[in-house]
Amino acid sequence: TQTGAGTAREREAPARAADRDPGGRTDEELKALAEQAGRDLEEASPLEILRWAADTFGNRFCVTSSMEDAVVAHLASRAMPGVDVVFLDTGYHFPETIGTRDAVAEVMDVNVITLTPRQSVAEQDAEYGPKLHDRDPDLCCALRKVKPLEQGLSSYAAWATGLRRDESPTRANTPVVGWDEKRRKVKVSPIARWTQDDVDAYVAEHGVITNLLLMDGYPSIGCAPCTRRVAEGEDARAGRWAGRNKTECGLHG
Numbered sequence: 224t225q226t227g228a229g230t231a232r233e234r235e236a237p238a239r240a241a242d243r244d245p246g247g248r249t250d251e252e253l254k255a256l257a258e259q260a261g262r263d264l265e266e267a268s269p270l271e272i273l274r275w276a277a278d279t280f281g282n283r284f285c286v287t288s289s290m291e292d293a294v295v296a297h298l299a300s301r302a303m304p305g306v307d308v309v310f311l312d313t314g315y316h317f318p319e320t321i322g323t324r325d326a327v328a329e330v331m332d333v334n335v336i337t338l339t340p341r342q343s344v345a346e347q348d349a350e351y352g353p354k355l356h357d358r359d360p361d362l363c364c365a366l367r368k369v370k371p372l373e374q375g376l377s378s379y380a381a382w383a384t385g386l387r388r389d390e391s392p393t394r395a396n397t398p399v400v401g402w403d404e405k406r407r408k409v410k411v412s413p414i415a416r417w418t419q420d421d422v423d424a425y426v427a428e429h430g431v432i433t434n435l436l437l438m439d440g441y442p443s444i445g446c447a448p449c450t451r452r453v454a455e456g457e458d459a460r461a462g463r464w465a466g467r468n469k470t471e472c473g474l475h476g
């Protein structure tokens with residue numbers, strides 16, 4: 224995994240691995256810890272959940288953000304100022320998404336880390352042919368999202384996401400803290416119990432940075448070739464991979 228050009232505040236993830244406390248816990252201990260915390264913190268507020276994660280994992284904890292909004296990054300920066308916020312730059316993002324990333328790096332007390340896939344879009348096109356996203360979106364997501372994230376998370380014991388139970392049936396059982404068996408990491412979803420109204424209220428109360436596309440008919444934002452506007456009354460995620468028999472990128476499966 225390489226880092227993108229990005230802002231001066233970005234740092235290369237692997238360079239920080241050496242100064243992290245390895246914690247000394249085995250995977251089995253981490254798994255038990257996560258499952259217990261999931262039960263104990265089910266009724267806790269997002270901030271309490273993130274404070275637990277910060278206290279438990281310190282520098283081995285990060286937030287991942289798609290830069291749809293900076294709600295979880297904002298919450299995490301209150302729990303742990305300077306927290307690592309990991310962003311995957313697939314090479315296919317809308318300019319507004321990159322702008323959101325840059326604004327977050329500029330104004331928030333977080334350390335934005337940009338991960339990029341092994342191949343540029345041009346290199347991928349040369350090897351697999353153009354528009355792989357139209358022909359085999361699962362492979363495209365595997366190459367441009369799943370693999371780089373796996374590598375980028377390797378030095379962390381726990382990561383936080385913005386998953387919410389009300390987003391889709393596949394996310395209805397998301398624990399606030401759980402065990403990500405695929406990556407063997409603790410996965411923290413502090414706003415799992417929030418609704419869109421809760422998110423909107425937090426954004427309004429704290430003036431949180433949001434992606435401009437949210438105000439332009441895109442309630443869920445992914446890569447440009449795989450995201451379209453949704454019509455009034457349509458499901459928020461209906462604009463993701465529309466017509467391609469795909470609803471998730473594989474990061475959360």
Ligand code: SF4
Pocket residue numbers: 313315355356359360361363364365367368445446447448449472
């Ligand atoms: Fe490729 Fe689309 Fe997946 Fe982005 S969302 S990685 S463009 S298939």
